[in-house]
Amino acid sequence: MAGKIRLEDRECPLSATLGVVGEWWTLLILHDAFDGYTRFDQFQENLKISSSMLTSRLRTLTTNGLLERRRYQTHPDRYEYVLTELGRSLRPVIVTLAAWGNSRLRPEDRSMILIDRQTGAEVEPVVVDRATGRPLDPETFVFAAGPAASEAMRDRYAAVAPASRRSAAGRGTSA
Incomplete structure (x- = not known):
């Protein structure tokens, strides 16, 4: 590929x-x-x-x-x-893709759902920041040029706070 x-x-x-x-x-x-x-x-x-x-x-x-x-x-x-x-480590990605697909269907049209193994209750996965637990909504969290970014990538994200102002692993503060 x-x-x-x-x-x-x-x-x-x-x-x-x-x-x-x-x-x-x-x-x-x-x-x-x-x-x-x-x-x-x-x-x-x-x-x-x-x-x-x-x-x-x-x-x-x-x-x-x-x-x-x-x-x-x-x-x-x-x-x-x-x-x-x-x-x-790809499981959360696949779970999230399946949930996104299910969100486009009526509940009765879903052929596979994610459930809590113990309770049997259907669950809805969300992607969150590991440090804060906050959902990764586009109003709060955005992509920015990283330390290895080329000039083109830095230009693309020029309007976003510089990577140096964020913590090394993206923990704590956001752009």
Whole structure:
């Protein structure tokens, strides 16, 4: 997917992320992995994906460190694909995407919902700042040029408070 990133977007973290997980099948494979699927035949049966496409996507996910390929059988060799820590860190993104999709549907038209495992109550995820717990609304939180930003990126965000005025990890104050 790296070839699909525009030259001017190479430093953009969103573009870089889409280069890894922006393909439709990739997100569905990750969703299955979060649901406990690990084996090639499980992914293929559930997704109805061709062997060649699944092989390609699993290779991309392992190359990028989101899944780890582990042998679970010899004679013949068989492998499973297990989420890595990096792969597991994408779960909130996928949960949020699913919630966004559900928010566009009437409750009776939702085929999959997020629930509290203990109570069974449906939950609505929100994205918040880790330090303050405040929702990341666009009135309060905005993107700004970071320390490694090119001149073009600095120009794009020139109207936003300089990165040096924010804390190093984005904790505490906002732009």
